[in-house]
Amino acid sequence: MILRLDDILSLEKYYRRNLINSISGYKSANLIATHNEEGQSNLAIFSSMVHVGATPPLQGIISRPDSVPRHTLENIRETGFYTINHVHEGMIEAAHQSSARYEGSEFEATGLTECYLGDFPAPFVKESKIKIGLALKEILPIQLNGTYFIIGQIVYLDIADDLVKSDGLLDLNAAKSICVNGLDEYHLPQKLARFSYAKPDKPLIKSL
Amino acid sequence: MILRLDDILSLEKYYRRNLINSISGYKSANLIATHNEEGQSNLAIFSSMVHVGATPPLQGIISRPDSVPRHTLENIRETGFYTINHVHEGMIEAAHQSSARYEGSEFEATGLTECYLGDFPAPFVKESKIKIGLALKEILPIQLNGTYFIIGQIVYLDIADDLVKSDGLLDLNAAKSICVNGLDEYHLPQKLARFSYAKPDKPLIKSL
Numbered sequence: 008m009i010l011r012l013d014d015i016l017s018l019e020k021y022y023r024r025n026l027i028n029s030i031s032g033y034k035s036a037n038l039i040a041t042h043n044e045e046g047q048s049n050l051a052i053f054s055s056m057v058h059v060g061a062t063p064p065l066q067g068i069i070s071r072p073d074s075v076p077r078h079t080l081e082n083i084r085e086t087g088f089y090t091i092n093h094v095h096e097g098m099i100e101a102a103h104q105s106s107a108r109y110e111g112s113e114f115e116a117t118g119l120t121e122c123y124l125g126d127f128p129a130p131f132v133k134e135s136k137i138k139i140g141l142a143l144k145e146i147l148p149i150q151l152n153g154t155y156f157i158i159g160q161i162v163y164l165d166i167a168d169d170l171v172k173s174d175g176l177l178d179l180n181a182a183k184s185i186c187v188n189g190l191d192e193y194h195l196p197q198k199l200a201r202f203s204y205a206k207p208d209k210p211l212i213k214s215l
Numbered sequence: 216m217i218l219r220l221d222d223i224l225s226l227e228k229y230y231r232r233n234l235i236n237s238i239s240g241y242k243s244a245n246l247i248a249t250h251n252e253e254g255q256s257n258l259a260i261f262s263s264m265v266h267v268g269a270t271p272p273l274q275g276i277i278s279r280p281d282s283v284p285r286h287t288l289e290n291i292r293e294t295g296f297y298t299i300n301h302v303h304e305g306m307i308e309a310a311h312q313s314s315a316r317y318e319g320s321e322f323e324a325t326g327l328t329e330c331y332l333g334d335f336p337a338p339f340v341k342e343s344k345i346k347i348g349l350a351l352k353e354i355l356p357i358q359l360n361g362t363y364f365i366i367g368q369i370v371y372l373d374i375a376d377d378l379v380k381s382d383g384l385l386d387l388n389a390a391k392s393i394c395v396n397g398l399d400e401y402h403l404p405q406k407l408a409r410f411s412y413a414k415p416d417k418p419l420i421k422s423l
Contacts (some may be wrong), residue, residue, distance in 0.1 A: 011270075011333075015272050018383070021383070025382050027270075030266075031245070031274060032245060032301055033241055033242075037239070047308075057263050060359075063224065063360065067364075085271050107416050115327065137238070139238060156275075163219055175226070175232070177234070179396050184241065186404055193407045194406050196403065198401070201400040201401070203260070206315050207318075214377060215416075
């Protein structure tokens with residue numbers, strides 16, 4: 008199938024939405040938890056988390072336009088803090104349900120458990136085995152389509168001990184972390200191989 | 216394991232790099248192909264592709280600082296065009312090898328095949344089953360760490376016909392598209408379930 012820009016823009020709306028949300032390949036699925044100034048919590052699934060840097064530890068997410076209320080974006084602006092919580096195989100249904108437009112807290116509605124850790128001001132998802140607390144650093148408006156690129160610094164990490172390998176890499180297979188295709192299709196990955204640092208004149212060392 | 220910002224910044228460098236590159240969960244792995252004004256092609260693996268919007272179809276990638284030469288970033292700036300090419304199971308070793316610092320073209324060095332499609336000005340990777348041609352729309356500098364958020368509009372798509380489902384979603388399992396953990400660990404996902412659009416007062420419909 009060959010499509011040019013005009014063809015893409017002429018596609019039926021839901022077909023285009025599925026295709027373009029799928030075109031980047033697999034994405035991580037994470038629950039972002041926040042609360043507003045009145046203490047009302049919010050939970051929403053995002054598939055747009057992206058590594059910005061390791062030193063300092065920065066992560067980005069894309070938020071859709073705030074032409075309609077976006078509680079996650081509003082709460083991050085109000086409080087300056089949010090958490091990112093990995094979705095594992097046992098949580099996919101509740102995590103997907105968090106995308107419904109609830110009046111109250113998605114924690115209550117989905118059965119996921121709100122918890123506070125240390126003195127970190129935003130709520131975490133208790134069921135997640137990999138929990139990340141972030142402080143807002145910058146919101147970059149994307150004029151092209153009214154979205155926002157939200158950059159936060161990791162200031163708190165709570166990870167189940169058996170998930171961290173000796174060199175710092177997380178054992179995502181053991182965590183049963185999932186990934187998502189498009190907006191609604193969930194997948195469980197299985198390790199194929201790990202490769203050594205690539206150099207021009209050396210063959211890669213492969214480990215299983 | 217609980218780590219605060221000070222703990223993270225005190226970690227040994229490679230341990231921190233692995234941990235923070237792994238913390239977002241699984242990421243897509245894509246080959247970005249470009250050429251410079253002299254026609255010299257370049258190929259590099261990226262795991263930072265992120266959906267920015269479907270209408271118009273926009274995708275973002277993070278480029279590391281240009282304090283050392285970054286051919287992908289330079290070529291995108293020079294020519295305004297680049298391609299994103301999915302990595303499948305049979306390509307992981309060559310794709311990973313593309314991250315080595317070659318003097319010449321990574322196509323020759325890795326054995327992947329450079330090809331041109333239609334009148335699109337940048338090269339594609341022939342072996343990829345999902346090929347995306349983009350026109351540069353905006354480069355947002357991220358002052359926090361000197362990286363860049365590169366946003367492109369999809370203007371050309373070439374996808375193997377049997378990979379597009381009737382509603383537009385790609386069949387990434389059939390494509391054997393892979394995902395990556397951290398910088399060097401490759402995984403093959405398998406579908407768990409697809410869920411209906413979530414609404415507050417309706418149970419999800421699950422399909423396998």
